[in-house]
Amino acid sequence: MIQQDTRFQNLEWKIGLFIIIALAGIIVAFVLFGMQKDFFTHKYNLHFTVDRGTGFTKGMPVKLSGFRVGRITSIALNDQAMVDINAEIDNKYRKWIRSDSTVKLVKEGLVGDNIVEVAVGSSDKPELKDKDAIVYVKTKGLDELADELADQVKPVLLEVRDIISYINNPNGDLKKSIHNLELLTRNLDGTRRNTDKLLVSATGNIDRIATRTDKILETTNRKIESIDLMPTLNRVNSALDHIDEKLPVMLVKADATLGNLSVISRETQLLSENTFPKIPGILSQTEDVLLSTDRLINSIQNIWLLSPSPSAETPGFIRSDSYE
């Protein structure tokens, strides 16, 4: 029955073909995996020593100018309690890694993974060979950076605090000046009232004087009717009338001026009260602007077109001659 079933015809061939396809699939998968893991590229080893192995992991990528050029292959503690780290680098990047190249542990972005970054070496220095040591540059951690920043910012904040305390000091020059200004304003108000009283009493006095003068003049007029003093007296009368007319207007104007002065002094006081609290904020903003400018200038200086040429950077020696 089995031999007659057509499904079992050429069964050996079918099983063989199936095994061959499966094996080919496994080989292709292995090759692809190997290519991804750089198993088939030529590599060479570099090593460096760090005081703490924190942040380093086996298999961690090694990058040069943002490109993956190798990986960390081993991390081991040595006899001096330091950490020896071995990195495997693709041979094709050898030309960039020279005796003055350095490695450092950096973070890819603020929340990215740790990577080992290799700095490109100078073209006049020899290339590093297999199993050579490369210089490790310690990078500062976030906590160290924060401490450093705090150390830098502390004196600024202290100065700002001093300025604020100077401003707020009740015995300080500024507070005294404002206080004096307030007193002056208050006194001005009193002065205005006094002036008002004075002017009112002056008006009353003038009225009384005018009345009395009229009486005296009438009396005198009667007594000296024989003498022709009428024109002069008329002139004096008209002058007094004129003063009497002008004086109330002048008093109104003086009153308005004093009112304006009072408003101005009140506005000055308000302005100073509004402005002084803003000074610390302005100082802080100014500092931010200065820091940003500094960063901008540094960035501009790092642009190759503006940065000095490599030959100009080569330092020399203090001048010396043979007959000193």
Add this chain to the structure above:
Amino acid sequence: MSRQNCPHQLLSAGICALILLNGCTTQIIRPESQRLAETLLIRAIRAEHKGDVKQAEALLKESLAVSTSIEDSYAKAMAYINLARLYRSGNHLAQASDNIDAALTFLDPGSAIYAEAAHEKALILFMTNSAEIAQQWAEKSVTNEKGRLLGRQLNLLGRIQLARNDLRSSVITLQKGLAENHSSGNTEEEANSLRMLGIIARKENILTNAERLLTEALEIDKRMAVSTKIAMDLEELSKTALAAGNVASAVRYLERAYDVHLSANRIRQASATKEELAKIFSQQGNAEKADSARKTALELSNKVGIQQSNTPSDTIKPSNRP
């Protein structure tokens, strides 16, 4: 109009393209710490050139610290050599010696700056009266010089040989140095070669040659406007004139040297020159002029009485490692 402007526009575009391409080819990304160390070194050299020795010292120490933090041996050696030179100029020979020894620990004879370090070591040893060992180091500086300073290294070797009274070797070395300095355009060192050859000629009693060589040296130094060297040339010319029996000429040269020293505020040297003049006047029996010169010398000495002597301290013990 636009056709006339076209070549200019093309030229401008070409220059811009060349500048951009130049940037692509010459840009070398250098580690920040290395650049910082180099910048500090350059600033230190500038500060020393301006006469601000304290600032130069501080910057060199800072550069050394940065170089040490990245274990850059070459940059460390450069900082140490410069510190040694700074201390030697200030006559702090013990510190100079320590620093040059530190520099040499980082350098092997194949290094590009080994000759510079050996030259400095030789100068420090020479100033501490260790002429024999200084000569060994000067020979090393000549052998290992790879740049344009061979004439200077030869001059120092010749100077040490002259101090050791090895006139024959000194003449050969200095003549090589003179030719080397002339061909490399190192004019100041050329004047040094001529001055020392003039001194040797005087010692060998070839006075006409001596005067000619010293006058040539003086001409170069005047052209270069180096006050100390001008005064040195005038003093050597005075000695040569005296050896030739020409007292009036010797006095004139010394008086010129005195004026140069005094105007450059080198009071101690001015005093020494007046003392020399007093000796000549005494020998000539001119007591009045001798007394006057001696009085001026004394006044100048009193003026600089509190200043330190140029003689190195007995406590200085530089290493004699050849």
